[in-house]
Structure formats: structure tokens, C-alpha cells
Amino acid sequence: MAMLVIIVLFSSGCITSPESKTEKVSNLRIGYQPTTHHVAEMIAQVKGWWQRDLSAFGITEIKEFGYPSGGSEMQAMKAGDIDIAYICTAPFIRPVTMGLDAKIVVAVNTNGSTLILRPDLVYEGPQSLRGLHIGTFPAGTAQDTLLKVWLENNGINTSEVAITSMGPGDAVSAMFAGRVDGVFLPEPGPAMIELEKKGRSWVRSGEMQPNHACCAIVVSGKLIREEPELVEQIIRIHMNATDYANAHPMEAAEIYSNRTGQDLEMIKYSIMTWDGKWMSDPHVLVSDTIAYAKAQYEMNYTQKNVNQSDLFDNSLYDKVMQSEKKI
Numbered sequence: 001m002a003m004l005v006i007i008v009l010f011s012s013g014c015i016t017s018p019e020s021k022t023e024k025v026s027n028l029r030i031g032y033q034p035t036t037h038h039v040a041e042m043i044a045q046v047k048g049w050w051q052r053d054l055s056a057f058g059i060t061e062i063k064e065f066g067y068p069s070g071g072s073e074m075q076a077m078k079a080g081d082i083d084i085a086y087i088c089t090a091p092f093i094r095p096v097t098m099g100l101d102a103k104i105v106v107a108v109n110t111n112g113s114t115l116i117l118r119p120d121l122v123y124e125g126p127q128s129l130r131g132l133h134i135g136t137f138p139a140g141t142a143q144d145t146l147l148k149v150w151l152e153n154n155g156i157n158t159s160e161v162a163i164t165s166m167g168p169g170d171a172v173s174a175m176f177a178g179r180v181d182g183v184f185l186p187e188p189g190p191a192m193i194e195l196e197k198k199g200r201s202w203v204r205s206g207e208m209q210p211n212h213a214c215c216a217i218v219v220s221g222k223l224i225r226e227e228p229e230l231v232e233q234i235i236r237i238h239m240n241a242t243d244y245a246n247a248h249p250m251e252a253a254e255i256y257s258n259r260t261g262q263d264l265e266m267i268k269y270s271i272m273t274w275d276g277k278w279m280s281d282p283h284v285l286v287s288d289t290i291a292y293a294k295a296q297y298e299m300n301y302t303q304k305n306v307n308q309s310d311l312f313d314n315s316l317y318d319k320v321m322q323s324e325k326k327i
Contacts, residue, residue, distance in 0.1 A: 112276025
């Protein structure tokens with residue numbers, strides 16, 4: 001997008017051996033992408049909830065870093081530069097098949113992407129995309145996976161559509177310049193294109209696959225093992241911020257706009273028209289994420305298939321929910 005994406009990380013103390021316990025975590029490093037999907041992270045930061053609610057766990061400093069897409073986020077996580085990430089579940093799969101020690105612990109959203117075509121083109125069903133040039137996020141992302149599976153399910157070989165991998169800013173620029181016939185992007189990129197009259201929205205991602213899995217918070221296995229109570233508190237903060245976004249969507253738009261510098265009216269339009277849903281229950285994401293993994297394996301994006309236990313640890317979310325019921 002001219003969008004953001006959001007990640008959360010921590011830095012640990014010196015490691016004396018691969019299995020040794022580190023010094024207590026003191027820094028929480030938060031990365032983000034420019035997408036309204038991850039507005040809960042921005043709300044938690046602007047409201048001061050990360051700092052306030054994690055100080056009791058020894059967190060003394062909050063840092064934030066931006067990433068253009070899930071692929072670069074996962075490269076950072078694999079390199080040990082981040083330990084917690086707001087990211088779509090799809091680009092998390094390939095790194096796990098290559099040995100990344102991390103798990104999904106809580107959901108962020110479902111749906112929220114849109115297929116938008118040049119204003120002069122008329123969409124008459126998936127068949128009308130044959131011969132067109134479509135830009136979308138890189139291979140292995142939710143947008144890439146959803147688009148290709150949807151085309152195949154509608155009898156269209158992906159070789160019949162020219163699909164080009166693009167970052168969010170490049171994809172929006174390509175539409176503005178007329179270099180592509182359409183793009184399939186997460187919000188607010190499609191809203192930006194539509195309001196500038198450079199394209200028209202035709203298919204929401206929830207129409208391609210209803211209530212499909214999108215973003216989640218991924219946490220390193222090391223942090224889960226060594227600081228489970230800290231991870232539980234991160235889950236609580238995220239859940240509170242998600243509830244706040246759902247209760248105050250126009251304030252969420254203002255926070256996002258102030259944070260990113262993107263036009264407020266465009267962000268409000270995006271939030272009012274998208275088909276996304278901010279939510280927290282990771283169980284909702286399991287089935288679709290496993291389907292993404294199967295599709296990526298069949299498309300040779302990965303060399304082995306993975307299952308739920310490879311990708312998810314829902315136990316901390318369940319523990320948080322259980323403790324909330326007892327209050």
C-alpha cells in the first residue's frame with residue numbers, strides 16, 4: 001500500500017547457549033506496515049497501552065519499525081531482528097517450513113483486500129480477467145495465494161493472467177500510471193486508487209473466500225517459552241485495542257491517518273467500505289491458514305506441508321480468555 005504493516009518485537013539479553021535463558025526482556029520493538037489491518041497496534045501505541053501495561057514485566061522501552069510486506073518482516077524475524085510480528089498468516093508459512101521458531105498466538109483480522117480494475121474496464125466475472133495484467137503482493141502472501149486459488153477455482157489457469165509481484169506503494173503507483181490493468185491489494189490501497197478515480201473496486205476478498213484468514217500476531221518460540229506471561233499481556237493489550245477499533249472506527253481512522261500521514265477522508269472511506277473485520281480469536285484463522293499452506297505446497301512455494309501445531313499456539317490466548325471469564 002501506500003499502506004503500512006505492523007510488527008512487534010523484543011530484544012533480549014546476552015545468550016550464553018542456544019538453550020540458556022536470557023536476561024529479562026527490556027525492549028519491545030514494534031514494526032508496522034501501512035495497512036489499516038494493523039490499526040490495533042497503532043491504537044495501543046498512541047494510547048500508551050504498550051508502555052503502561054508492559055512496564056510491570058520489565059519493559060522499559062518501546063521501539064517501532066516499518067516493513068513494506070510480510071516477506072521482509074519474516075526475513076527480519078528469521079535474522080533475529082524482531083521477535084513479535086503483526087503479519088498475515090500466509091507469508092508466515094514458508095519461513096516455518098524452513099525452520100523458523102515462531103507461532104501465531106492471536107488473530108488480527110479477516111478479509112480486507114480488494115480487486116480493483118482500470119476505470120475503463122468492466123468486470124463480468126473471473127473469466128473477464130483473462131489476458132489482463134494484475135499487480136498484487138509477492139508470492140506466498142495472502143493476496144497472491146487467494147488470487148491464484150480463486151482463479152483456478154473458476155477454471156482460469158494463472159498463466160492466462162499476467163500476475164506481477166509488487167509492494168504496496170509500487171502497486172498503487174502502477175495503477176496511477178496505467179502500467180497495470182488492475183491490482184489486488186489490502187486496504188487502504190484500493191480506496192486510495194478509487195477516490196483518485198484511477199480504478200474501480202469490483203471484488204472483495206471475502207467474496208473470493210468468505211471470512212478468510214488474514215493477519216495475526218506471530219511470536220518467537222523463545223519468547224513464548226521464556227516469557228509466557230509477557231506474551232499473555234501482549235495478547236490482552238491487542239485484544240483491548242481491537243475492541244477499541246471496533247467501537248470507535250472513525251477515531252481509529254484518525255489515529256491511522258496521523259500515524260501514516262495518509263489522507264483522513266480516504267482512510268475513513270476505506271474503513272467504511274472494506275469487508276474486513278478486526279478480531280482476536282486465533283481459532284478462526286486455523287482452517288484457512290492450513291488451506292493456504294496446502295496451496296503453497298501445491299504451487300511449489302514450499303518444499304513441505306505443515307499442520308496446525310507447526311503454525312499455531314492458541315494456548316496462551318485460551319488462558320487469557322479463561323482468566324477473563326473468572327473476573
